[in-house]
Amino acid sequence: MGFIYSQLFVKPTYPTTSCAGQTIIVTGSNVGLGKEAARHLARLGASKLILAVRNTKAGEAAKHDIESTTRCSPEVIEVWPLDLSSYASVKAFADRASKLPRLDVLLENAGIAAGKWQVFEGHESTLTVNVISTFYLALLLLPKLKSSAKQFGIMPRLTIVSSEVHGHAKFAEWKEPKIFDTLDDESKFDVWERYPLSKLLEVLVFRQIAPSLEGSGMTLNILNPGLCHSELARDAGWTLAIMKFFLARNTEVGSRTLVAGAVAGPEAQGKYMHDGKVDESELSPFVKSEDGRLASEKVWKELSVILESIQPGITGNL
Numbered sequence: 001m002g003f004i005y006s007q008l009f010v011k012p013t014y015p016t017t018s019c020a021g022q023t024i025i026v027t028g029s030n031v032g033l034g035k036e037a038a039r040h041l042a043r044l045g046a047s048k049l050i051l052a053v054r055n056t057k058a059g060e061a062a063k064h065d066i067e068s069t070t071r072c073s074p075e076v077i078e079v080w081p082l083d084l085s086s087y088a089s090v091k092a093f094a095d096r097a098s099k100l101p102r103l104d105v106l107l108e109n110a111g112i113a114a115g116k117w118q119v120f121e122g123h124e125s126t127l128t129v130n131v132i133s134t135f136y137l138a139l140l141l142l143p144k145l146k147s148s149a150k151q152f153g154i155m156p157r158l159t160i161v162s163s164e165v166h167g168h169a170k171f172a173e174w175k176e177p178k179i180f181d182t183l184d185d186e187s188k189f190d191v192w193e194r195y196p197l198s199k200l201l202e203v204l205v206f207r208q209i210a211p212s213l214e215g216s217g218m219t220l221n222i223l224n225p226g227l228c229h230s231e232l233a234r235d236a237g238w239t240l241a242i243m244k245f246f247l248a249r250n251t252e253v254g255s256r257t258l259v260a261g262a263v264a265g266p267e268a269q270g271k272y273m274h275d276g277k278v279d280e281s282e283l284s285p286f287v288k289s290e291d292g293r294l295a296s297e298k299v300w301k302e303l304s305v306i307l308e309s310i311q312p313g314i315t316g317n318l
């Protein structure tokens, strides 16, 4: 009932916080929620807005569209390639971003709801894109966010776009000796479970790493945009299409929740945001349970090993 109430009766606040002087990265910003969030951030005066996209032609089209509606100067928006299905692309993007004079916001929005089994970088595609590369990029850019905090006396934000569907995942695999190995077994792949599961893994990892950023000068939050119209799950079939028809927020309204995360203050550090506000009561019962805490520790332990195998020493950035 809470879901239906939010979808039908709650309209996240129209963003008005100035972003003047800020450098902001939005991943997956050529379409959907990322593009509409980028449009808000351009309107709010960001000095540099980087559209991090896997399809740069689509990124350029988004840049021109945003420029035409916000009348921001052509120097503000830049389109940079980032493909989360490739660790080399993530690393190249982060190396480039680390050379920026400052970084105020990394809004990690890009994600997929894969409709079939596929493997990227040795892991099932949803795990690679939504979880492994998302946290790889986060860890790669933590030093830049932290140094920007010190150098400019600001409080940079790292925001991860998750979903309330994290509560739909059964996640029986958390009790297996090797969680990622089990999830990477094609014979056990459940296409309907995988997207919500990837969003649950994001929340679990987030809860493990957020406390270590206390006192670092930057903040990390995670958010749920609600059900929104976008390109996501375009092949998911009639049930979702009907739900979206009756309940989905339009993309612009949904994107306000992303902007709320991107401009949030210290109150959102380590917190889950829902309807554009900090609201930990919206975390799933599993996440808040003792089993959820144990699963969170276990998932992070395994993910740390994976991240260390991609780049030795990377978890030291926390």
Ligand SMILES: NC(=O)c1ccc[n+]([C@@H]2O[C@H](COP(=O)([O-])OP(=O)(O)OC[C@H]3O[C@@H](n4cnc5c(N)ncnc54)[C@H](OP(=O)(O)O)[C@@H]3O)[C@@H](O)[C@H]2O)c1
Pocket: 027, 028, 029, 030, 031, 032, 033, 034, 052, 053, 054, 055, 058, 082, 083, 084, 085, 109, 110, 111, 112, 129, 161, 162, 163, 164, 224, 225, 226, 227, 228, 229, 230, 231, 232, 233
């Ligand atoms: N829409 C909803 O109801 C809803 C609800 C809860 C949470 N979310 C979350 O919101 C975020 C944005 O989703 P959306 O609904 O706006 O979906 P969308 O319209 O499909 O946008 C997803 C974005 O991610 C990009 N992307 C996909 N794979 C990528 C990769 N390998 N490397 C780099 N970028 C990649 C897409 O690029 P291409 O255009 O090239 O594919 C696109 O720009 C996702 O994290 C999603 O899980 C959405």
